[in-house]
Amino acid sequence: MSAKKFYYITPNPIGVNDFLILGRKGSEEAAKKHNASLKILESEDPNTINENVRSAINDGADLVIVIGFEFGDIIPKVAAESPDVQFLTIDFCPDNPAANVHCAVFREYEAAYLIGGMAGLLTKTNEVMQVSDRATVLRDGRVVTMLATSETSPAEISRAMVGRDVMLRVNKRPHEPGEVVLNVSGLHVENNRGGEAVCGVSFDVRAGEIVGIADVAGNGQNELVEALVGLRLTKSGRVMLRGREITSLSIGARRAAGMAYMPEDCSAVGLSLDARADENLLMGYEGQPELSQRGWLNFNAIGRHANRLIERFAIKAPSPREAMVNLSGGNRQKAVLARELSHQAALLIAEQPTWSVDVGSIEFIHQRLLDYRENGHASRSSEPA
Numbered sequence: 001m002s003a004k005k006f007y008y009i010t011p012n013p014i015g016v017n018d019f020l021i022l023g024r025k026g027s028e029e030a031a032k033k034h035n036a037s038l039k040i041l042e043s044e045d046p047n048t049i050n051e052n053v054r055s056a057i058n059d060g061a062d063l064v065i066v067i068g069f070e071f072g073d074i075i076p077k078v079a080a081e082s083p084d085v086q087f088l089t090i091d092f093c094p095d096n097p098a099a100n101v102h103c104a105v106f107r108e109y110e111a112a113y114l115i116g117g118m119a120g121l122l123t124k125t126n127e128v129m130q131v132s133d134r135a136t137v138l139r140d141g142r143v144v145t146m147l148a149t150s151e152t153s154p155a156e157i158s159r160a161m162v163g164r165d166v167m168l169r170v171n172k173r174p175h176e177p178g179e180v181v182l183n184v185s186g187l188h189v190e191n192n193r194g195g196e197a198v199c200g201v202s203f204d205v206r207a208g209e210i211v212g213i214a215d216v217a218g219n220g221q222n223e224l225v226e227a228l229v230g231l232r233l234t235k236s237g238r239v240m241l242r243g244r245e246i247t248s249l250s251i252g253a254r255r256a257a258g259m260a261y262m263p264e265d266c267s268a269v270g271l272s273l274d275a276r277a278d279e280n281l282l283m284g285y286e287g288q289p290e291l292s293q294r295g296w297l298n299f300n301a302i303g304r305h306a307n308r309l310i311e312r313f314a315i316k317a318p319s320p321r322e323a324m325v326n327l328s329g330g331n332r333q334k335a336v337l338a339r340e341l342s343h344q345a346a347l348l349i350a351e352q353p354t355w356s357v358d359v360g361s362i363e364f365i366h367q368r369l370l371d372y373r374e375n376g377h378a379s380r381s382s383e384p385a
Contacts, residue, residue, distance in 0.1 A: 003035060003036055003037050004034060004035070004036035004037070004062040004063065005036065005037050005039070005059065005060055005061045005062050005063075006027065006030065006031045006034075006036045006037065006038045006039070006061070006062065006063045006065065007038070007039050007040075007041060007056040007059075007061045007063070007064045007065065008023065008024060008027035008038060008039075008040045008041070008065045008067075009040075009041045009042075009043065009049070009052045009053060009056065009064065009065065009066050009067075009071075010023070010024075010040075010041070010042050010043055010066075010067060010068070011043050011049055011066075011067070011068040011070035011071065012042070012043065012044070012068075013042045013044070014040070014042055015268075017265060017267075017268075018329070019067065019091075020067065023065070023067045023090065024040060027040070027065050030065075036062070036063070039056070039059075041055065041056065043070075045192045045193075046070065046192065046193055047192075047193065049070055049071060049074060050074050053066070053071070053074050053075070053078055054078065057078055057081075057082050057085060061085055062085065062086065063085070063086045063087075063088065064085060064086070064087050064088070065087075065088045065090070066087070066088070066089055066090065067089075067090040067091055068090070068091055068092065069091065069092040071089060071092070072092055072094060075087055075089060075094055075101060076094045076095075076097070076098070076101070079094075079097075079098045079100055079101045080098055082100075083098070083099075083100055084100075085100060086100050086102065087100060087101045087102065088102050088103075088104065089101060089102070089103050089104070090104050091104075133148065133149060133150070134146065134147065134148055134149065135147045135149055135152070135157060137157065137160040137161055139160070139161060139163060144160055145160045147160070172370060173374070175208055175209075175373060175374055176208065177206035177207060177208045177209035178206055178207035178208050178209075178376060179206060179207055180204045180205070180206050180207075181205055181206060181207050181241065181242055181258075181346050181347050181377075182204065182205040182228075182239075182240070182241055182347050183204050183238075183239075183240040184201060184202055184203050184204075184228070184237070184238075184239055184240075185202050185237060185238045185239075185240075186200050186201075186202055186236065186237040186238065187200070187201045187202070187224070187227065187234060187236075187237035187238070187239065188200060188234065188235040188236045188237050189220070189223045189224060189226075189227045189232060189234050189235060189237075190223075190235050191220075191223055196235070197219075197220040197223035197224075198220045198223050198224045198227065199220075200237070201224065201237075205347065207346070207376050207377065208373055208374065208376050208377070209373065210369060210370075210373050221351075222264070222351075225263075225264075225349060225351050227239070228259075228349055229251065229254065229259065229261045229349055230246075230249065230250060230251040230253075230254050231251065234247055241254070241257050241258060241259060241346070241347060242257070242258055242346055244257060246259075252284075255284060255345070258345050258346035258347060259345055259346070259347050259348075259349065260340035260341070260343065260345035260347065260348045260349070261340065261348075261349050261351075262336050262337055262340050262348065262349070262350040262351060262353055263336070263351050264351040264352045266332050266333050266335075266336045267329070267332055270336040271324050271332055271335065271336060272324065273323070273324050273325040274323065274324075274325060275323070275324060276320065276321045276322065276323060276324065277306060277310070277315070277317045277319075277320050277321070277322050277323075277324055277327070277335065278302055278303060278305075278306035278320035278321060280324050280335055280336075280339070281305065281306045281309050281310075281320075281335060281338060281339050281342075282302055282305070282306070282339075283339065284339070285339070285343055288343070290305075291305060303320055305342075306320035307320060309335075309338040309339070309342055310338075312338065313334045313335075313337065313338040313364075313368070314334065314364065315327070315331050315334045315335055315338065316328070316331050317331065330361035331361075333353070333354075333361060333365065334361065334364065334365070337353070337365060337368060341368060341372055344375075344377070345377070346377060347377070348369075348372060348377060350369065353365050353369065354366070
């Protein structure tokens, strides 16, 4: 009898986030336990997602493991066409799934998934309360407490995780918005397949205001952000920043005009992990007079600049010369926030600013965004619904 064939298919390259890495490890454990072979297919876009799923079916897969809502369209189709193949979907469940489709869904997308067992790397206390019986809390690599979730609370778990009381709710003081900083009018943006992802969107963001945009992930949010910051061309429409049209400007020109950007996945987009912390805290602003002169970097000034930001934003790094890859996800997120806020841009676009960080970092980031608002700056923040 030939060995069973398992396939693990991802919506993006595995190195993009820790969830996909954990999924690979879990798939390897599952294949080992069932004496099955495992083939891993990494996708780049919707086209390669479809190609990879169908390639697995054509190769005689017994089990196809997929992770992410991006497979929501293709899995129901291929499952109906291939009733002898079993499908395990992680982080989503199709409507009325077929008998050969098995779903593993946590209540919140932030949970990381281990496919080989019932384990999750959970950094949000509500998920811990919902899916566990006991919680072991580690801080700085050491076990600090073990709690029965039926006898504890999110506040107690948060306190154990961070080492102090954490504000689980944001206290916002009344604040009157000022003049329009960002004006978006009739914006149309295409996705990678040439379809329309953003259909005639219009909105304003005023000084001293945080505007949140919520949608179901994968329904145009990323394309909208990329068009605003200059990472994607617009099909039509207009983007104005402080009364100046920037629709066709380069990324650098938009930053010079007063736009700052905190991307969704800071490790993949906002940072160079092999570079040092001080180098990352400089990126995009190396031409500032206080940091360079006549094209020559002022390393003493760069060091002082990095030390100020590390202290002000409570970034845990042994020194400014530490490689960014050695910092935790929360501290990487803080580094991007520190860099983007430190130059007092008129507009900050923060894309899922608390994605995949612990409760202490969430509290810190929320407070810094509120401080930024109260200093008269404008923010546009996106979160999935």
